[in-house]
Amino acid sequence: MDRTNEEQDNMPTSELQNSAKAGEPEADEPRRRDFIHIAAASFAAVGIVASFWPIIASLYPAADVIAEGTITVDLGPIEPGQRITVEWRRKPVFIHHRTPEEVAAARSAPLLSLPDPQLDRDRVKRDEWLVVVGVCTHLGCVPKGQLAREPRGDYGGWFCPCHGSQYDTSGRVRRGPAPINLEVPPYRFMSDAEIRLG
Numbered sequence: 001m002d003r004t005n006e007e008q009d010n011m012p013t014s015e016l017q018n019s020a021k022a023g024e025p026e027a028d029e030p031r032r033r034d035f036i037h038i039a040a041a042s043f044a045a046v047g048i049v050a051s052f053w054p055i056i057a058s059l060y061p062a063a064d065v066i067a068e069g070t071i072t073v074d075l076g077p078i079e080p081g082q083r084i085t086v087e088w089r090r091k092p093v094f095i096h097h098r099t100p101e102e103v104a105a106a107r108s109a110p111l112l113s114l115p116d117p118q119l120d121r122d123r124v125k126r127d128e129w130l131v132v133v134g135v136c137t138h139l140g141c142v143p144k145g146q147l148a149r150e151p152r153g154d155y156g157g158w159f160c161p162c163h164g165s166q167y168d169t170s171g172r173v174r175r176g177p178a179p180i181n182l183e184v185p186p187y188r189f190m191s192d193a194e195i196r197l198g
């Protein structure tokens with residue numbers, strides 16, 4: 001019940017103090033409300049981060065994916081003229097230890113007659129080593145020619161039996177429907193006898 005000013009003037013001091021204390025909760029009310037709002041906002045923030053965590057986590061590659069992305073290849077056992085295939089990022093990669101004759105054949109190709117003109121020296125880091133992804137650029141077949149007994153086409157590189165594309169000793173398309181040369185993957189020499197792919 002409200003008291004008039006005159007009634008309050010006549011109230012004992014102790015009653016006035018009690019009356020003031022009775023009003024304190026109203027003064028504290030904003031602070032409690034602030035706390036409730038802050039707490040609610042914090043829970044909401046945690047909830048949002050938690051709900052997005054699978055998406056955030058998926059932005060970081062798993063350790064096995066990182067490991068798979070880089071492989072080291074020992075070139076020591078590969079004789080001149082030999083070719084080996086390694087798997088890198090689930091794709092075959094052809095590594096060809098070229099003979100001087102195979103290098104010369106690649107260098108003598110008339111550049112302007114190539115469907116995808118590219119200098120041999122721009123496709124290799126060292127003359128004797130060619131490294132290309134072994135996937136035909138037409139529709140994705142794996143070309144023949146890694147084994148000496150397989151057909152290599154008219155240019156001594158690779159022959160794709162799916163629709164007849166032919167690649168030379170630089171992995172460049174020379175004939176058939178393949179639109180571009182075999183891809184050169186990212187790699188670097190770690191030593192004279194070792195490369196790292198990826």
Ligand code: FES
Nearest residue numbers: 136138139160163
């Ligand atoms: Fe190689 Fe068609 S997939 S020629």
